[in-house]
Amino acid sequence: MCSVELSYLLPHLAGVLVLSVDGSGPVVVVRARTRSFTPASCTGCGRPSGWCHSRYVRRLTDASLGGRPVLIELSVRxxxxxxxxxxxxxxxxxVPGLTVRYQRRTPLLQHMVEAVGVLLAGRGGARMLKVLHVGLSRCTVLSQLMRIPLPPLQTPRVLGVDAFVLYRDTYGTLLVDATTRLPLTLWEGRDAEQLARSLIGGRQSAAKAFDTVR
Ligand SMILES: [Zn+2]
Structure with a gap:
């Protein structure tokens, strides 16, 4: 006989009271509630408050457990x-680690969806998520991918320029950071003057930034 604490398997539920776990159906349903007399910080001003107005149940989809989807029915104040x-x-x-405002997925599952979206994009991502027992359309995977904030843009030390044909006589130009191999920008046309203006604009911005630092 082996008894394992639920919070050991699902550490993101450690901050709430788990009332029941129902594994009789195709979906594992976890019913839980937040603690009643613990102050919570206001999302507007940050001041803690324990003055309860009402409760309602949030339904959160979590990462699958034992090959079955998990639904958390969480009573919040x-x-x-x-x-x-x-x-x-x-x-x-x-609840830190469990809920995010307006989000119907736990941070654990949301991170998984975003990672799959980055690696496989829409259609491939949706197929992979189906294997992981997460039913999302390719459009949803793409929308989640588009919501991820981009990392801050660094001035490239080595710039790669690639002109390519979109169709017939329509061309495009791709600028790539040759060090990181990440694309920087893409524009229509393969005009050398356009590239020169872009480079001069970049140099002027860099010079202005250098003057500011000095
Ligand atoms: Zn407030």
Whole structure:
């Protein structure tokens, strides 16, 4: 006989009270609730409040467990903000690591969806997620991919320029950071003057930034 704490298998549920786990159907349903007398920070002003307005159940999709999808039915509180100067009268508490505002997936699953989207894009990503028991359309995978913030753009030390044919006499130009091999920008046409203007503009921006630092 082996008894394992649920929070060991699902550490993101450690901050809530798990009421039941129903594994009798094709989906594992975990019912849980947040603790009643723990203050939560207002999403508007950040001031903690424990003054409960009401409760409602959020349905969160989580990463699959034992080859079956997991649904978390989490009872959360809507609280009054006790700061009279705050624009929010009420707010809904968030559980770090488990809930994100307006998000119906846990951060664990959301990270998986984004990683699959980066690696396989829409159609391939949706197929891979289906294998992982996550039912999302290719459009949803793409929309999640487009929501990921881009890393800050670094000035490339070595610039690669590639002109290519889109169709017939329509051309495109791709600029690539030759060090990281990541694309920088793409524009229609293969005009040398356009490239020269871009490079001069980049040099002027760099010179301005250098003057600011000095
Ligand atoms: Zn507030």
């Amino acid at each position: 809507r609280l009054y903000c006790e700061n009279a100067a705050c624009a929010k009268l009420t707010f809904v508490e968030q």
